[in-house]
């Protein structure tokens with residue numbers, strides 16, 4: 172690949188190289204305008220029945236919503252975003268730690284290869300539970316990575332519990348239903364450099380998240396698209412908001428009441444974009460099945476029980492086309 176005029180990185184090119192241009196049918200083409208009806212839920216107001224209703228309605232209609240005033244401090248978020256930016260700027264991202272093992276994987280843009288075509292992104296992912304043990308195997312560089320990212324995840328976990336419990340209230344499950352067997356299973360962080368022609372490239376392929384819920388921070392650069400009524404809609408970017416989406420495991424527990432929407436990430440031509448996705452998932456030995464309280468004679472179970480570890484952990488998001496959800 173030519174080095175381009177701006178520097179030697181793979182993305183410093185004036186035209187999209189052919190091995191990054193998706194076939195016509197998968198290309199995003201003209202990007203849709205930001206969707207203004209995607210709910211923005213304000214946690215700065217009273218946490219009451221109205222808020223619960225907003226969450227449930229959004230989770231049924233879109234499978235997605237944004238939350239502002241969520242309680243995770245701006246400083247922690249900024250610190251975390253800065254650490255990941257620093258990580259992606261490192262010239263070498265080796266996952267070999269000086270001492271002991273490592274549990275993280277870095278993917279360059281060419282790590283993903285479908286019929287010779289690559290995604291316009293770099294990625295790091297690693298497990299996060301149990302946090303104290305897991306974090307010993309995270310990157311050693313940047314030096315503050317472990318401290319900053321574990322602080323972020325502890326806060327995001329609290330916020331995630333609040334959301335899960337409000338969802339429990341809203342769909343008729345006891346509060347705390349997910350407490351015993353949910354955890355931040357995976358942290359998936361994406362770096363999307365500016366792209367000379369976003370109509371040709373993709374940051375992440377269309378996929379469902381293999382989680383209960385995912386809490387995504389995308390800063391102030393848009394790029395997330397959600398499938399709604401067979402059309403892609405663009406999620407607006409709000410600084411410091413979290414985008415929350417229902418993963419396919421919660422669709423199963425809710426017996427189809429809540430929707431796990433398909434989504435993807437596109438690129439943009441002017442700004443680098445960072446997204447931090449924390450996947451709150453069932454623990455590996457958890458049997459994922461419709462909650463008893465939501466199964467009746469009139470509304471029988473729509474999904475078969477599966478042990479979570481047998482479920483495809485890394486589904487389409489990570490370049491694997493396996494269809495994981497088993498319908499009954």
Ligand code: OGA
Pocket residue numbers: 359361375380387389394395434435436446448488
């Ligand atoms: C993900 C994801 C979307 C984004 O990491 O699972 O859907 O906007 N990310 O980066």
Ligand code: NI
Pocket residue numbers: 378379380385434448488
């Ligand atoms: Ni996703």
